[in-house]
Amino acid sequence: MVDVVCVCQFVSLDYHLVCGYGGCVRVSLSLCITVWCVDIALESLHLVLLTFTLSTGAINDLATHPGHYEQAVAAGLKRGGPANEEIERDLHRSLPEHPAFQSDTGISALRRVLCAYAWRNPAIGYCQAMNIVASVLLVYCNEEEAFWLLAALSERLLPDYYNTRVIGALVDQGVLEDLILDHMPGLHTRLSELGVISLVSLSWFLTLFLSVMPFEAAVHVVDCFFYDGARVVFMVALAILAANQEKLEQCNDEGEAMMVLSEYLGAVTTPESRYGRRKSSVVVDEGQEEEVNVIGLLETAYRDFGFITNLAVERLRVKHRLRVVQTLEDTMMRNTLRTVGPDCLLGQADLKVEYCDSLTGLATIHNRDYRVYEQRFLPTMSQEQFINMWRTVYSFFAFETNQDIFTSLSRVGTLLLQIGEVGRKVKASRGSPSEGASHSANSSSSDGNSHNDNLGSESQAAALVPDQDVPLATDASLTTKPERTSNLKNPSNTSNTSSNFTSKPQDIPDKEPDRHTPLHSPSQDPHQCQEGGCEKCRPPTQPYPSQEWCISFEQFLANVANEENLVHFFEQQVKVAEEVQKLRTRNTISQSASGSSASSPS
């Protein structure tokens, strides 16, 4: 091991010097992506550090952030909290067979790396599987390098893999299923009948095969992965499945299939293996299994599935990402309803909770890269949904005493309703471009207010620009809108709303707000409103507004972000975990209390 480390450090030093030229070196190295070269590279030495320096950019991070690691360690260890507790419990469950992790030296190094990372990236904190990856990295490089590699892995190479909902791994599961369907359709049918892929692939992806193969063999895969990107994981996965195709097709249930695969993976070895196969604590019938050389596996992977490009993987990821997020949101909605339902303070606001939940969820879980993308593709919200959601938003503030918040809220609500209306008009005007626009202007001119012309021209302008610009166009008018609104016929609108809600914040019942607030009146009695002729301040007053009226997430976000009070409210540091814990504790207590009473016959 010592010599490996020495050589690695030498390599790392060497490439430290050329890190500025990383690009060039990478290009020349990428010529080597052929079977024989990978073969040679792997036979000679683990290139973990070499490739780490080049492909992952970890060494750049290391060089440009001197002292960051020490700082992270100090802060991470001091911090405490649930992540550290989880880490502590897993320290002895990471590569437990390796002597390095049977003594305090290895354990405390692992603790430092994981705690430091949890501190560096609270969005991820600690995810099981990171312990296994980190422990293997520590076998091959020093703590600081392991730290930066872990950072590169979780932040760049395996996007969203370790976040709080392991979305990245789920996405890649879908990608793998697609690839199997494309290249091994027969097997795909069988595997999806058995439901095996979702069972096995998670550990494959999350630990890069480190937890399923003997680690000395798996590091070869990791090498290639660092070197050649995400496609390697898929190529290897496909090669594994292909190698077991016959056996898998004969399996009767998912258990059998799991065994076939783990049997095969457990027998993957490498010629220079020092520790042999991972000693399981069960009696191992040595020698019964045919050993599989990892180099051979990689060769097959490159030969048979080398046509899979990172670009193709990326495309498939985009495709599946939306589905995964959607599914998770749906599940979460159901969860929220079921779990929170009986003891929720919001009580009747079930549907709205769902919606808010998905919105806030989406806003928080997505990392920067995907954020823009997903917002654009989020489904728009209908008027009915919006109104429901907005009611729930009000109940967020049930115990709020700050009046300004309610003013802000009503302003945002009114604006969003107006935006939706403008959007509706734009769509209407698009059906017959010139007429539609003028029509909307005409119809609104019944108010005889100069403001109407504004809106008319707005929608005309918006009709000319592509979709994405609509929110911008309307946005521009937002800043001035509130004043206008209050100048209009219904100056009491905003104050009405706020006073209504502030006066009885605790018990926002289902029906009551509907009667009083302009926010809800449209859906309740659109006709009456129309007769009232207050179209502008109560925009969604068309007979069937919900069919066309819609707002996008961007619009929603932009408006909320525009209100300082709201932003402040949502950005306030609330110890959610504590609150939830309180609720839970109460739940448990009340459950066990009611448990005793419930057992009496009803």
Add this chain to the structure above:
Amino acid sequence: MNGSNSQTFAQSNALLRDKRHKTFKIIVIGDSSVGKTCLTFRFCGGHFPERTEATIGVDFRERKLKIDQEEIMLQLWDTAGQERFRRSMVQHYYRNVNAVVFVYDVTRMSTFQSLPSWIEECNQHNLNYNIPRILLGNKCDCKGEIAVPTNVAQRFADHHGMPLFETSAKDDSDCDHVEAIFLTLAHKLKAAKSMTLISPSQFPPDHIHRAVVESVGRERNGMEVNDSESCYC
């Protein structure tokens, strides 16, 4: 570890597998590091594993049993406990499940406190109430550190209509034997199975009773905390 554990069983069992065996799929769930892997290992491998790795995703072990002159196969699905896996992954594991084992750690109250959410999780997957569920408190060999009193756990178990067992995968000399617990479960499964074979609409009466109690409990709970007109039954 995942690989090699199951691999061993694969070697011993997969080849010998008799297709005529009734197979029962049991899912083992609970918080991280409550000892799910050790318990399943104890039962399937026959001893306490000294060094285990954190389970990623799901692991699988099985054991053949002979009950009333009939051989059955118990498949134990050992799941990852960390919350982020629960929320995203566990749904896949509930396919065709015949029984559920909830595990908590008697030395850590928090693992007991998260049982309601595990139960919720389970309910969500539309498992029938007639599927046997049991509650297992693990690590009861750590006598000085017990944080979940038996009576509290028992009340909880009663409320949810599950039998409670306190055991230790490591040293089960003076608590409920891991072996005995799973055998009990196997008997129950086998009995239930043969009943459903005779008439699918017939469930053991105690299960029906349990279902009633459980829904009453939830309703009550909802009323107490919420005191609104909504009811989530």
